[in-house]
Amino acid sequence: MKAFQMQCKMEIIRILRNRYFVFWSIAMPILFYYIFTNVVNTNASDKGEWAAHYLMSMTAFSVMGSSIMTLGIRMVQERSQGWSTFIRITPLSDTVYFAAQMIGQSVIHVLSITIIFIAGFLINGVSLTALEWVLSGLWILLGSLPFLALGTVIGMMKKVETAAGVSNVLYMIMAVAGGMWTPLEFMPKIMQNIGKWLPSYNFGNGAWEIVTGSMPDWRNILILITYLALFMLLSKYIRRKTEAV
Amino acid sequence: MNKIVSLTNVTKSFQHKKAVNDISFSIGKGEVVAILGPNGAGKTTTISMILGLLKPSTGEVQLFGRQPQERQVREKIGTMLQEVSVMPGLKVREILELIRCYYPHRLAMPELIKLTGLTEQDMKTRAEKLSGGQKRRLSFALALAGNPELIILDEPTVGMDITSRNHFWQTVHQLAAQGKTIIFSTHYLQEADDAADRILLFKDGAIVADGTPAQIKASISKQSVSFIVDPEISLENLYLHSEIDDIYRKNNRVYVQSTNTDRVLELIFQEKIGARDIQIERGKLEEAFEQLTSAAKEAI
Structure with missing residues (x-):
């Protein structure tokens, strides 16, 4: 049990010390949030609603990024530097190791969500009911699971450079095409049709629905679960293939 | 003899190439054994099988009379791998504390520091900023963190300067005096001759000589x-x-x-x-x- 707590603690310390994480997952989303709600005139009909909507977009954007990139790249790093091999020789079980990584990552997500929510409140005075704050936060936390699974797929890659490149491209495409930067309604019809099937849109949409007083669509939940299963299977399949020595 | 490691007719093939071909040996408690051989002789493959990282194609590897992957075995072994293993983002002290808590009979921190020659400055340095020599000291400390009975070192002195190399072998002798079983691989003959009381000489995946350094020298009598x-x-x-x-x-x-x-x-x-x-x-x-x-x- 002590090993587990220690492992979680160290995972969290490691993420917080990672400059890329602090920049991409905290500073960037808050900066974007400030720009797109205050500097750029978006002609939103309801300023308050737009401020809340975009706050959800940026929080989801942040959590999606750290799920795909932080986890994936770290897995590649640990494997390529022989750390994973070393861990296999210690008495630490794979389950504890994996669980600690997931818990560490979730604690970090809770932290990111809290910080960005507070920033939204301070910058634009976003006001939601207590239930809406909690529900949207929970939705973003749980909805990040498919992206964590995608992170483990990225984590199967051989080189850190490839993993970083691929995850960056995937991350940006999903963020833009999923309506996290500009809402889908302002995009061409064809982009809207594609976007609705992306995990990023369904992830964001759940939170957008919550802040307008409704509940996430069943469709959103189903699509996210499907992606979760897909990425988990893919990651398991690749691992089985690479470990077949 | 109290057998710590035993390999029975172990063969390991990769695709069509036999990296290790039908080797058998056993190592008793307290022995200091060098696995010596040129590159590609099968040293690392053999060590990987002893550590349970690779499964033999045929034959059996046992540690403490058990399978190498079992937890009871893992708690009693410590290793220094050839690849430098670091956990980025953590300081040396933090890494050592983390790894120590995996083991039931962990070594006290002051003793660990004394044995491995890590300095106060090293302890505060983050793993990714360590120099080559510091990394090797950290690797050695990681191997000893669980106060293991069996210590397995794969090419331990690669990248060490003379001073740290001397300190390293002194510590190995100290550990051997405490009754620990030590296996190390090397392609430096001098090291095998100086540090080991038994040499397993590998060539093309087979053991071509097994004995004390003196016996091996005598058998050649050139x-x-x-x-x-x-x-x-x-x-x-x-x-x-x-x-x-x-x-x-x-x-x-x-x-x-x-x-x-x-x-x-x-x-x-x-x-x-x-x-x-x-x-x-x-x-x-x-x-x-x-x-x-x-x-x-x-x-x-």
Whole structure:
């Protein structure tokens, strides 16, 4: 049990010390949030609603990024530097190791969500009911699971450079095409049709629905679960293939 | 004998190549064993199988009478891998604290620091900023963190300077004196000769010699008598004696190879060739190594 707590603690310390994480997952989303709600005139009909909507977009954007990139790249790093091999020789079980990584990552997500929510409140005075704050936060936390699974797929890659490149491209495409930067309604019809099937849109949409007083669509939940299963299977399949020595 | 490690008819093939071919040996408690051999001889493959990182294609590996992957085994072993393993983002002290808590019989931190020669400055440094030598010290500390009974070191001194190398071997001797079993691989003959009380000499995936450094040297017994002689003098007469295996000149000296050096001395005086500055050269481990490993090559 002590090993587990220690492992979680160290995972969290490691993420917080990672400059890329602090920049991409905290500073960037808050900066974007400030720009797109205050500097750029978006002609939103309801300023308050737009401020809340975009706050959800940026929080989801942040959590999606750290799920795909932080986890994936770290897995590649640990494997390529022989750390994973070393861990296999210690008495630490794979389950504890994996669980600690997931818990560490979730604690970090809770932290990111809290910080960005507070920033939204301070910058634009976003006001939601207590239930809406909690529900949207929970939705973003749980909805990040498919992206964590995608992170483990990225984590199967051989080189850190490839993993970083691929995850960056995937991350940006999903963020833009999923309506996290500009809402889908302002995009061409064809982009809207594609976007609705992306995990990023369904992830964001759940939170957008919550802040307008409704509940996430069943469709959103189903699509996210499907992606979760897909990425988990893919990651398991690749691992089985690479470990077949 | 209390067996700590035992390999029985172990073979490991990758695709069509046999990296390790039908080896068997066992190591008792308290032994310090060097796995010696040129690159590609199967040293790392053998160590990986002992550690349970690779499964043998056929045969069996047992540690403490159990499978290498079992938790009870893992709690009693410590390793230093060839690849430098660091956990980015953590300081040395944090990494050591983390790894220590995986083990039930962990080594106290002050003792760990003393054994491995880590400095106060090292302890505060983040893993990714360590120099090559510091990384090796950290790796060694990680190997000892769980106060293991069996210590397995794969090419431990690669990247160490002379001072840290000396300190390292001193610590290994200290650990051996405490009754720990130590296995290390190396391609430095000197290290195997100095540090081990038993050498397993590997060549092309097989063990070509197994014994104390002295035994291995003796089994080769490539001894010679060397001397300086006037180049005008003919050595023809020496060739006539069957006890002499070979005669060659190197650096102005004449070398006469024979298993019986006493007889060679006798002959030198008998033939009155006027030899000066006579020396008897004992077989060196280096020669044994070369002879054993290249002889196997010719056999193919």
